Amino acid sequence: xxxxxxxxxxxxxxxxxxxxxxxxxxxxxxxxxxxxxxxxxxxxxxxxxxxxxxxxxxxxxxxxxxxxxxxxxxxxxxxxxxxxxxxxxxxxxxxxxxxxxxxxxxxxxxxxxxxxxxxxxxxxxxxxxxxxxxxxxxxxxxxxxxxxxxxxxxxxxxxxxxxxxxxxxxxxxxxxxxxxxxxxxxxxxxxxxxxxxxxxxxxxxxxxxxxxxxxxxxxxxxxxxxxxxxxxxxxxxxxxxxxxxxxxxxxxxxxxxxxxxxxxxxxxxxxxxxxxxxxxxxxxxxxxxxxxxxxxxxxxxxxxxxxxxxxxxxxxx
Amino acid sequence: xxxxxxxxxxxxxxxxxxxxxxxxxxxxxxxxxxxxxxxxxxxxxxxxxxxxxxxxxxxxxxxxxxxxxxxxxxxxxxxxxxxxxxxxxxxxxxxxxxxxxxxxxxxxxxxxxxxxxxxxxxxxxxxxxxxxxxxxxxxxxxxxxxxxxxxxxxxxxxxxxxxxxxxxxxxxxxxxxxxxxxxxxxxxxxxxxxxxxxxxxxxxxxxxxxxxxxxxxxxxxxxxxxxxxxxxxxxxxxxxxxxxxxxxxxxxxxxxxxxxxxxxxxxxxxxx
Numbered sequence: 001x002x003x004x005x006x007x008x009x010x011x012x013x014x015x016x017x018x019x020x021x022x023x024x025x026x027x028x029x030x031x032x033x034x035x036x037x038x039x040x041x042x043x044x045x046x047x048x049x050x051x052x053x054x055x056x057x058x059x060x061x062x063x064x065x066x067x068x069x070x071x072x073x074x075x076x077x078x079x080x081x082x083x084x085x086x087x088x089x090x091x092x093x094x095x096x097x098x099x100x101x102x103x104x105x106x107x108x109x110x111x112x113x114x115x116x117x118x119x120x121x122x123x124x125x126x127x128x129x130x131x132x133x134x135x136x137x138x139x140x141x142x143x144x145x146x147x148x149x150x151x152x153x154x155x156x157x158x159x160x161x162x163x164x165x166x167x168x169x170x171x172x173x174x175x176x177x178x179x180x181x182x183x184x185x186x187x188x189x190x191x192x193x194x195x196x197x198x199x200x201x202x203x204x205x206x207x208x209x210x211x212x213x214x215x216x217x218x219x220x221x222x223x224x225x226x227x228x229x230x231x232x233x234x235x236x237x238x239x240x241x242x243x244x245x246x247x248x249x250x251x252x253x254x255x256x257x258x259x260x261x262x263x264x265x266x267x268x269x270x271x272x273x274x275x276x277x278x279x280x281x282x283x284x285x286x287x288x289x290x291x292x293x294x295x296x297x298x299x300x301x302x303x304x305x306x307x308x309x310x311x312x313x314x315x316x317x
Numbered sequence: 318x319x320x321x322x323x324x325x326x327x328x329x330x331x332x333x334x335x336x337x338x339x340x341x342x343x344x345x346x347x348x349x350x351x352x353x354x355x356x357x358x359x360x361x362x363x364x365x366x367x368x369x370x371x372x373x374x375x376x377x378x379x380x381x382x383x384x385x386x387x388x389x390x391x392x393x394x395x396x397x398x399x400x401x402x403x404x405x406x407x408x409x410x411x412x413x414x415x416x417x418x419x420x421x422x423x424x425x426x427x428x429x430x431x432x433x434x435x436x437x438x439x440x441x442x443x444x445x446x447x448x449x450x451x452x453x454x455x456x457x458x459x460x461x462x463x464x465x466x467x468x469x470x471x472x473x474x475x476x477x478x479x480x481x482x483x484x485x486x487x488x489x490x491x492x493x494x495x496x497x498x499x500x501x502x503x504x505x506x507x508x509x510x511x512x513x514x515x516x517x518x519x520x521x522x523x524x525x526x527x528x529x530x531x532x533x534x535x536x537x538x539x540x541x542x543x544x545x546x547x548x549x550x551x552x553x554x555x556x557x558x559x560x561x562x563x564x565x566x567x568x569x570x571x572x573x574x575x576x577x578x579x580x581x582x583x584x585x586x587x588x589x
Contacts, residue, residue, distance in 0.1 A: 029492035048435030
């Protein structure tokens with residue numbers, strides 16, 4: 001669940017406006033009121049971010065001496081095939097979860113928008129996955145995708161279809177991870193889209209119908225363009241959360257054993273970028289390398305958000 | 318036309334079934350034995366093995382301690398967030414002071430930073446403070462957050478009339494009295510949303526507790542559940558019984574408050 005903000009509201013002008021230091025001092029209650037957040041942020045937010053940048057140029061196990069290594073961590077990272085595999089995995093999982101998720105959300109929202117019955121019930125039912133524990137759901141999907149008589153294979157078998165080794169084959173593993181994400185976020189996005197749809201004036205639809213437009217034409221010519229800012233919002237949120245997926249693969253595959261050298265499951269098929277970061281930083285106590293991975297992941301996410309932004313924004317013109 | 322309306326609800330109900338199905342299937346698994354579920358064809362109805370499965374959960378992990386820890390952490394975080402965030406939001410929404418714009422801009426920037434950038438140094442700080450394995454390691458860093466201040470500022474801007482504050486000021490009301498006696502009573506519905514939201518987030522939090530909690534007797538529910546899954550991965554029914562117990566309180570709470578909660582959660586996104 002994420003939300004954005006609105007433009008700044010009106011304020012009450014201060015009582016008096018003496019100049020300089022006295023002006024600042026006269027506002028001590030205001031500074032005191034906002035200080036808890038900024039204090040916590042300075043200690044547990046700003047300092048850690050700067051310190052992790054510093055760490056990315058060092059080698060450190062958290063106990064011994066810190067050693068300056070320049071750009072070596074990044075150079076090593078660029079040649080680390082496991083990292084590139086994790087980036088590929090993350091990207092595939094993100095695509096096969098986000099595309100169906102947002103498409104289904106849009107369909108559900110359109111359907112919900114054309115009825116007035118049971119809407120309260122539908123909204124609650126579709127929103128529940130979003131407040132459910134991700135750990136519990138990852139465990140649940142692991143049980144359902146299990147090769148030996150998991151529910152998915154039982155259903156496939158009953159339908160006379162070939163069963164799959166979902167939790168050991170590269171694509172099956174990614175589908176299992178993506179299913180958790182799709183299940184958790186489709187309803188949330190549908191409710192967001194629905195709120196957007198309800199702001200589109202009904203005269204627009206009536207005018208289009210009078211002009212003889214069909215439902216498909218109305219959907220692409222009116223609904224999608226009018227929803228564009230909200231679609232952009234959901235795409236950005238899905239990109240940021242999807243590219244940072246950790247809990248789903250960690251719960252499903254992240255055992256740290258000799259049989260699972262990078263904690264990404266068989267063949268490292270579900271190793272995501274953040275899971276690899278976690279493994280390097282907290283299993284291997286390789287703090288410098290972990291910090292370098294974290295920063296590269298940050299850059300990759302920013303890049304993707306920028307690309308998405310451009311694609312969605314360009315469609316508008 | 319009528320047939321189309323029925324079809325619409327059929328499709329929507331299919332979606333609802335997909336949404337709700339995991340809960341049904343979790344209960345089926347938790348109330349049967351693993352061997353009854355993992356056979357072909359599987360058992361699809363509730364069974365009578367729930368208590369046996371739960372007993373196995375309680376034998377393997379300190380479930381009630383984990384639940385107690387989770388309740389303590391989520392409650393403390395929620396109360397602190399409600400107080401600190403609403404106070405800061407009230408200040409940003411209703412008062413002009415030097416540096417206000419810059420400080421608020423900083424807040425927006427913070428919102429964008431991904432968590433993993435700060436995880437390693439945060440852990441190092443906890444080691445230095447001697448808080449590794451302690452619950453305050455989860456409570457203190459979460460005691461105030463940028464999201465809550467954003468959301469509350471927006472809410473307070475419209476929920477607390479400026480005239481009321483002006484009147485209070487004329488009566489000689491000091492800043493903190495204004496917050497306590499004028500703002501707080503007017504923003505109760507907003508506090509309810511932020512409180513439930515924060516509680517849910519704290520209850521479900523996993524990454525940071527996983528890193529910082531090391532004592533097997535002092536875990537939160539999510540970490541305990543994940544360890545249970547790791548150690549006894551094949552006994553699905555037992556694990557589902559534990560997962561069900563960890564998920565249920567929150568789902569019940571959500572359904573009770575859902576109506577206003579969903580509306581408030583959507584509000585921020587749509588206007589943004």
